[in-house]
Amino acid sequence: MATLFISDLHLDPARPEITRLFGQFLDGEARSAAALYILGDLFEAWVGDDDPSDTGAFVAEKIKALADGGVPVSFMHGNRDFLLGEDYARRAGMVLLADPTRIDLHGKPVLLMHGDTLCTDDVAYQQFRAQTRDPAWQAQFLSQPLAARLAFAQQARAASQARQGELREAGTMETITDVSPAAVDAAFAEHDVGTIIHGHTHRPAIHDLVVDGRPRRRIVLGDWYEQGSVLRATADGFELSSLDAAA
Numbered sequence: 408m409a410t411l412f413i414s415d416l417h418l419d420p421a422r423p424e425i426t427r428l429f430g431q432f433l434d435g436e437a438r439s440a441a442a443l444y445i446l447g448d449l450f451e452a453w454v455g456d457d458d459p460s461d462t463g464a465f466v467a468e469k470i471k472a473l474a475d476g477g478v479p480v481s482f483m484h485g486n487r488d489f490l491l492g493e494d495y496a497r498r499a500g501m502v503l504l505a506d507p508t509r510i511d512l513h514g515k516p517v518l519l520m521h522g523d524t525l526c527t528d529d530v531a532y533q534q535f536r537a538q539t540r541d542p543a544w545q546a547q548f549l550s551q552p553l554a555a556r557l558a559f560a561q562q563a564r565a566a567s568q569a570r571q572g573e574l575r576e577a578g579t580m581e582t583i584t585d586v587s588p589a590a591v592d593a594a595f596a597e598h599d600v601g602t603i604i605h606g607h608t609h610r611p612a613i614h615d616l617v618v619d620g621r622p623r624r625r626i627v628l629g630d631w632y633e634q635g636s637v638l639r640a641t642a643d644g645f646e647l648s649s650l651d652a653a654a
Contacts, residue, residue, distance in 0.1 A: 410442045410512060411638065412519075412628060413631075413635075414446035414605075415606045415607065415630035416448065417631060418631075419452070426462055429469070429635070432650060443473065444504075446604065446606045446628060447486070447606055450466075453488035454553070454556035454557055455492070455549050456492045457553060467495065474499075474501065475500060482499075482503055483506050485523070507520040507594070513641070516598075520594070520605040522608055525587060525591055526607070591616075591625060592619075596618070601623055612626075613626050629649065
């Protein structure tokens with residue numbers, strides 16, 4: 408059985424076809440998996456577990472059915488859904504993971520990350536991340552009415568899209584928003600692993616590297632904006648492929 412890894416689904420009511428694709432994936436291939444790991448940005452935005460959206464309810468029901476069927480499901484926060492809490496995780500039958508988390512995969516240590524902490528050249532984002540991960544900031548934000556939190560999320564998304572446009576115009580989008588090689592090397596060294604699996608950058612690929620004289624592998628999961636993307640890990644190795652939203 409394969410262990411499955413996905414990230415960056417960015418599920419949103421505005422893109423129901425991707426939510427349906429995710430439901431089909433959970434009802435189909437995922438049922439025979441050894442485990443499922445969701446490495447962040449399951450949702451396009453998450454402003455608190457009290458959000459009554461139909462998308463959140465549908466996803467919780469589908470993941471809970473998978474977990475109840477014997478497939479362990481683990482979730483790591485991303486930069487869009489870092490406020491997903493214990494209440495929703497219980498409803499969905501998911502285990503919350505710290506970022507990063509080191510696991511044993513077929514007898515070898517593997518480091519799981521969302522991936523945003525590797526993008527150290529994006530100084531403005533790292534400052535925003537530090538602010539929004541502060542427990543005091545989160546408690547203050549979650550104390551606001553739901554409507555105010557939804558409005559903030561919409562404003563933050565618009566600001567992010569505007570900044571991406573500025574980076575594209577300046578020709579720095581590819582470098583600023585990708586991982587820093589130095590940060591990747593540091594993660595390998597700190598956690599003493601041969602493989603890192605992460606998402607966030609939307610640049611799916613399997614990179615074979617040499618770090619400190621040792622062969623290493625960095626696997627980048629794909630996003631689900633236009634289609635699905637899944638990494639399958641077995642004792643024979645890794646397979647990264649797309650899922651057709653029209654299927």
